Amino acid sequence: MDPYLWEWGSLLLRWLHVVAAMAWIGSSFFFMHLDASLRARQDLPPEVKSAWQVHGGGFYEMRKWAVAPPGMPDHLTWHKWQAYWTWISGALLLAWIYYAQSELYLIDPEVRDLSPLAAAAFGAGGIVLGWLVYDGLCRSPLGRNDAALLAVLFAYVVLVSAGFAALYSGRGALLHTGAVLATIMTGNVFLVIIPNQRKAVAQLLRGETPDPRYGLEGKQRSTHNNYITLPVVFLMLANHYPLTWASQAAIPAVVALTLVAGALVRVFYNLRHAGRGNAWWAWGGAAAAIAAAAFLTIRLGPADPAAEWPTQAAMVPPAVEEIVVGRCAMCHMPAPAWAGLGMPPKGVVLDHPEAIARQAYAIRLHAVLTHAMPPGNITGMTAEERRVLAAWTAGR
Ligand code: HEC
Structure with missing residues (x-):
């Protein structure tokens, strides 16, 4: 396909994805905040709570009926398309970049020499399986104990990331772990929260009292979504x-620490919005988790061989030029020889000494x-060549 189509397709899908995700996360944070700020009032029935908000030049009074109001309102807004569009655009973007151009982004022969088809099949299959196992865990007897369920789910997600790290390039592994989490979030909306809401509404229309189990199950899943949100954005x-x-x-550890950090930040806000004080320790814990992740990636990353090599002159030595050009x-040249690239990726040109x-700094990084x-070391750069680049770029 024309390289311009690849670029534009990628940009437009990403645009849609980011906008849909902002709308979804925005409304989900809004409702978490609203839920936490609801208060009982003397003049309202016990199952109704209310919260006041000020925005855009007016005051709003929001009321929540624990399961459903006594009768169906004429106008009812369902919050679901933000979630669906985030997932749909994300799936398309994943296929566009990671499956259609898997040699550049997904496959790393030093990790596992997958064919593009196998790489895509493992990815799509892993995402579906990731949801099925999660949903099964929530529906199992474990699901009745919120704390135990969260602990098991945490271990499960870390395991998933280890699985992807055994298959894919590092970026592919982090992105797929994020995609499993994002699919769990969307599945919760599409397959649990909204259907349960519909069942409650149907019972209401039949004049029955809606089964509170539907609301409780929906609340459990939306709490999971709340804790997952920040880690998903980080992984993306x-x-x-x-x-x-x-x-x-270090990938499973990075995922574990990100889950901890993201969840702790939500703990802070959930407590604060519920009027239960400022849990500043949660920020401390989140910062420590991120610092630990950064430390681990530095310590476990490819060894920096520069130390063993003397720093060379500032000019580009012929040996360096030969490696980079080769x-x-x-x-990375104005008209790339690599099929499918219409221009040098990210505008980075590396075909002449200047x-x-x-x-130099970007080469070092x-x-x-x-x-x-090179992506997936597709051009077969040797350790020796990296040592030469390390020596030349040291201190740049
Ligand atoms: C097979 C093609 C290919 C080869 C070979 C290749 N690159 Fe890249 N490079 C890419 C692609 C594709 C991207 C864009 C990655 C992205 O979108 O995140 C990229 C991005 C970059 C960037 C910009 C990263 C950023 O996010 O700003 C730098 C710097 C870079 N490459 C350096 C190198 C160096 C140094 C080499 C040789 C050691 C090299 N590349 C070899 C395809 C290649």
Whole structure:
């Protein structure tokens, strides 16, 4: 396909995905906040709580009926399409970038030499399986104990990330772990929360009292969504930052620490909005978790061999030029020789000494401190060559 189509397709899908996700996360944070700020009032029946808000030049009084109001309102807004569109656009974006261009983004032969078809099949299958196991755990007897369920789910997600780390490039593993979590969130809305809501409404219309089990199950799933939200966004962004996946071995730990950090930040807000004080310790814990993740990726990332090599002159030595031109320039030149690339990726050109000198820091970041480039080491850069680049880029 025309490279311009690839680029534009990727940009438009990402645009849709980010906007839909903002609308979804925005409304879900809003309702979590609203739920926590509801108060009982003397003049209202016990099952009704209310909260006041001020926004956009007016005051709003929001009321919540624990299960459903005594009669169906004429106008009822369902909050679901933000979630569905986030998932649909995310699935398309995943296929567009990671499955259709898997040699650049997903497959790392040093991890596992998958064919593009197998890589895509494991990804799509893993995401579906990821949901089925989660849903099964929630419906099992374990589901009746919220704390035990959360502990098991935490271990489960870390295990999922280890599975993906054994199959894919680091960025592919983090992104797929994020995709499993995002699918759990959407599945919760699509397959549990909304259907339960519909059942309650149907009972209401028949003049019956809605079964509170529906509401409780929905609340459990939306609490999971609440704790997952921040880690998902982190995992979706992390694939753009190679230092977060510099070490394949550290990926499960990075995922675990991100889950902890994201959940702790939500704990802070959930308590604060419920009027139960400011749990500043939660921020401390989250910061410590992120610092630990950063520390681990640095310690476990590819060893920095620069120490053993003397720093060379500022100019680009012929040996460096030869390596970069040989291993990088087929993609990173004004008219790339690599099929499917219409222009140098991210505008990074590496085909002549001046350009190479300008990119010294980026070369260090992407080919020495991490092995993000060449993608999946597709051009077969050797450890020896990385040592030469390490020596030349030291201190840049
Ligand atoms: C097979 C093609 C290919 C080869 C070979 C290749 N790259 Fe890349 N490079 C890419 C692609 C694709 C991207 C865009 C990645 C993205 O979108 O995150 C990229 C991005 C980059 C970036 C920008 C990263 C950013 O996020 O700003 C740098 C720097 C880079 N490559 C350096 C190198 C170096 C150094 C080499 C040689 C050691 C190299 N590349 C070899 C395809 C290649």
